[in-house]
Amino acid sequence: MEDPIGDEVLFKVDAFALNRADVLHYQGFHTTLPTFPARIGSEATGEVVKVGDKVTDFKVGDRVTSIPFNTAKYGVQGEYAIVPQDYLSKVPKNVSVEEACSIWMQYSTAYFALFHIGSVKKDDYIFIPAISSSAGYGCFELARDAGATIIGSTRTSVKKEKLKQLGIDHLIITKEENVEKRLMELTEGQGVSFVYDPVAGAFCEEYLEALSNGAVVIIYGLLDPNPTLFPLVPLIRKKAIMDAYSQFNHVEDIDKLNECKGYILERIEKGALKPIVSKVFEFKDYKKAYEYMLSNQQVGKIVIKIN
Missing domain, CATH: 3.40.50.720 (NAD(P)-binding Rossmann-like Domain)
Structure with a gap:
């Protein structure tokens, strides 16, 4: 994994969540078109291991979870991920690893x-x-x-x-x-x-x-x-x-994004919102996880756990 630069944050992924958008992305039907070589995925949670020289909001050791945004450059499905700091939040204390990567989409x-x-x-x-x-x-x-x-x-x-x-x-x-x-x-x-x-x-x-x-x-x-x-x-x-x-089209406005972050995190911390995880798969079973999503059996989020 390359080093983060500027406002980028590198974190070790503990778990990531699947979304229908991931399928549209690799099929070429999503609003965000892949630029090869490309990764997919918008939602992951893990521990910060390195930060770019312009990062002010996070430090090594912080627990973070990623927020989806419109880019072909960043993808979080894997053992490590790099995301700009604006599109990360700290993990709320009252959620599990699996729930933490199921918040933002x-x-x-x-x-x-x-x-x-x-x-x-x-x-x-x-x-x-x-x-x-x-x-x-x-x-x-x-x-x-x-x-x-x-x-x-x-x-x-x-x-x-x-x-x-x-x-x-x-x-x-x-x-x-x-x-x-x-x-x-x-x-x-x-x-x-x-x-x-x-x-x-x-x-x-x-x-x-x-x-x-x-x-x-x-x-x-x-x-x-x-x-x-x-x-x-x-x-x-x-x-x-x-x-x-x-x-x-909304999260690219950082003021609106920060408003959203504040509202969602406050409601999670007060227990008004709690993500539902349908099923958790091991990393080696990622193909089965996608097949499960496409079967439409789930109620809630599908998560792949790395550790």
Whole structure:
């Protein structure tokens, strides 16, 4: 591993987390295109072993965890990683190694969507498709903490009981129920004011008529490989906004990033947020870990532990 320079921090990785973005990255479909030779991965935690000459926030021996950002140069999946200091935080005292590398993709993605774009507040009705994913559950936790009423969805009943145990009281099984009808029933005819959608494609048509006036729809993923057509008329009818969203477009603003860091760390330290780890794999089984992620069996984050 090369030495860190300038504002870079080198840390020995104890564990790293997998994300759908990693797959899109190596397939060439992500907004960040790889520059070869390239590494992948955005989330890891470990111990600082060396710092660049412009680093002021961290020192050797600090426990750190990385924050995803838009670059093809840095990847954290491996035994060592280098990350600029702005995109690191110290590990909160009340989380495990596995939880520490599962914080930032899910919470920072949801944070900017909920509070900077959606302005979600107490008593709002919000809809989170694919709520069993780490991103979906992270949004659920942040929105619940803010006092919103959350309606989640999952494709089949397989994960229903687990999701109920996690406190998700309003759940739509999309292969069995009419999404629009159930959303209107659960909101008592008001419709939802915020949608956090990683599916896109044709799925959008299933909920657009259940938006409230002035609703915000966040499209942050592409689980449906089919094109997402811009639904002009339904959006106009509801005075709604559809946002092609990436948290990468927000964390490049360091003031906004620091605001997000402060908020998330404070809520974790107070116990309001706690990452869920679905399964932990050994480093030698990294291929099995990716296969598990692509199988869609997980509820929460998939982690690979080095030590």
